[in-house]
Amino acid sequence: MAEWWKGFFDADYLADYNSSDMKAAPREASFVRKTLRLRRGQRVLDECCGYGRHAILLAQSGLVVTGFDRNRFFLNKARRDAAKAGVKLTWVEGDVRAMSFEPVFDAAINMFTAIGYFESDEENYQVVARAVAALKPGGQFFLDTINRDMIVRNFERTSWKEIAGGVSMETRTADWVHSRLNVKKTMIFSSGRRRRIAFSLRVYSIAEMIGMFERAGLAVTHTFGNFNGKEFTLDSPRIIVVGRKAKKRR
Ligand SMILES: C[S@@+](CC[C@H](N)C(=O)[O-])C[C@H]1O[C@@H](n2cnc3c(N)ncnc32)[C@H](O)[C@@H]1O
Structure with a gap:
């Protein structure tokens, strides 16, 4: 089952997920904006952005957004949807394990279980580490994934x-x-x-996820169990963890 993700995210995936996901996206994007206290003009990276359902909403709220994904079919849909919405974003195609941006982003997000696809823990950790590398000092990372304990x-x-x-x-x-x-x-x-x-899918406990955040140089600022901001419990549907990259010492 190695590299199953190369053939999984296509038109049939959209038949399965698109309508419920599109319904949820506004509340999720708004929760991200509020939790991170994002201000107009700030730069956000949507890592494994898929067809851009959050990226486009964030751009509509005045943020400067880059979406990164390996899937050309999804990125093309994202481009079309952004044009329809009348917003400009930057779309970058590539494998997240090799994602490499200068540290220019105020925030990075990774939404809807876009981690745990690779066979080794080290490769899965790269999903966190590469997002953190793209953050400015003081930048924030917001990750949402399925809760293993649930x-x-x-x-x-x-x-x-x-x-x-x-x-x-x-x-x-x-x-x-x-x-x-x-x-x-x-x-x-x-x-x-x-x-x-x-x-x-490699599924994580919240403690493991926090461990990866800390290893990557993030101080955890928030944890939640869903997009209503509910406290995390073992039965929470989601693990949401937010962390901040250290500010540079003077
Ligand atoms: C579950 S979807 C989530 C998409 C989006 N974040 C959302 O909330 O709709 C996972 C995404 O990860 C992308 N992905 C999977 N493997 C990847 C890889 N090796 N490099 C970059 N993106 C990858 C897929 O193409 C897909 O768009």
């Missing part, structure tokens, strides 16, 4: 849901020794087309 405590072996034009079913197994969730997914569309795909 999955452990409410483990669902199978589930299904309606998606645009069909249904999607998931069968899940876990490798708790390596803290990985392995999912087999089948989408069946009303046309009769079936799509089978598997993915494997």
